[in-house]
Amino acid sequence: MSDLFLYNTLHRKKERFEPLHPGQVGLYVCGPTVYGDPHLGHARPAITFDVLFRYLKQLGFNVRYVRNITDVGHLEHDADEGEDKIAKKARLEALEPMEVAQFYQNRYHQAMDMLNVLRPSIEPQASGHIIEQIEFIKRILDNGLAYIVDGSVYFDVVKYNDKHRYGILSGRNIEELISNTRSLDGQSEKRNSVDFALWKKAAPEHIMRWPSPWSDGFPGWHMECSAMGTRYLGECFDIHGGGMDLLFPHHECEIAQSVGALGHESVRYWMHNNMITINGQKMGKSLGNFITLEEFFTGKHTSLEQAYSPMTIRFFILQAHYRSTVDFSNEALQASEKGLSRLMDAVARLHTLKAGTTTTVDIRGLRSNCEEAMNDDLNTPIVLSHLFEATKVINLVHDGKASLNEVDLEELKAVFSLYLFNILGLTDNTTGQAGQTAGEAYKKAVDLLLNLRMEAKQKKDWATSDKIRNELAAMGIEVKDTKDGFEWKYVG
């Protein structure tokens, strides 16, 4: 079996993945800031790293997957006044900040569950790790790489850059950054524009605040990931993931903080998923062009021609490689919906196939082809293309135009189950929902009706036969006639 290669943003190339400790993988991914409804942009990293998580486990690694919940910090852009997002939203809605954070965290979990994204091993909240963050800042201060101004603590990027290189991840150099950074209005306590806050003193009206050696305040933008990553995965760990938009400054600052506190880098492989675009432009909160996941699931958004199921969204995302941008459009989503349905129909059909005495089509390479694609930096579109090739085989066998022996048939079932369900995490929610809730009795009832229809057809009683089909269709049950019987599924 070949080795797993992952694209490491730090070195801008694919590298063989070798964990720090054999058999163990530490994975950290930047999670959501819980101050708004989850949108399509949130789905991409969640699904990308969900697939990585699933695949690493499949490879036999013991994985600890940490994905944070940002419920404090993150200064707002016009907020040199020192107001953070959570607090601002809370005041608008006259709620406790933690109430707001909890609400959106729950919403996030709901959406992710629907997308069949597995929960991480640990999901730490920034607000629950203020002590760790303070300790982390202390270490940076002890190393002389931060300074205190009126109760706030800033990282001294210029000083850091004397000994280390600030910009190794994003490929920027500090001189250009200094000359190009727009000077923000108002006071700056920072010695240099490139410096960033480790701790911010809270303004009097600021309600999210914690005591610290320096002031009552809150941690800076980038601190939580360094502190919590170190806490749960150690001073050095394997993989850190997140969206490409976090590459700079967020991840660059994390590196500086870690080196500043620990004396060495923490992360061995940096992975970044690309953005989802809408009309060629990034779908983002700041641009106001995002569509929430709930809007996708219900179809209630002016840009949407219809509702799209969570699995359609998941499939749509997996059809592109995670490092490419994906352009959203109704057309593309509808194509995904049909493609997914074709795949799922084939799986359902697969379990009705009877083994033949001989095998006339070659499916031997399927498993290794899928594995090879996954090992090549998680090339999920290629995995899907192989599964579509196998779909063709299933259909041929179903039509009696090819046959598979017992061993090959079992292999085909095993590979589909492994890749489609376990690794890509797709589920069959077209037939699933009604079938699962109503159970076997419901299925048998439909089968009974359709058997009656078969009898009517044999008597050429087209009126009865059409009536059964049409009324079932009205209830959302789609009937397809086949050579020697029927197939049906609930389409809602």
Added chain:
RNA sequence: GGUACCUUGGCCGAGCGGUUAGGCACCGGUCUGCAAAACCGUAUACGGCGGUUCGAUUCCGCCAGGUACCUCCA
């Protein structure tokens, strides 16, 4: 302005120095009481101009167009 990336057939989207990606749509066919669906099959491509090479969509240069980051953002 700085940095990085992208440009593939009607649409989406992989990939690679020489061999069919795949999906959706289209067209042709099979099946069918009808219809729908389903299934099978064919076709269409690599932004422009140069260069390297026996050969480039794939490597290099230039040009055009686009995107992202440089400010919170997945």
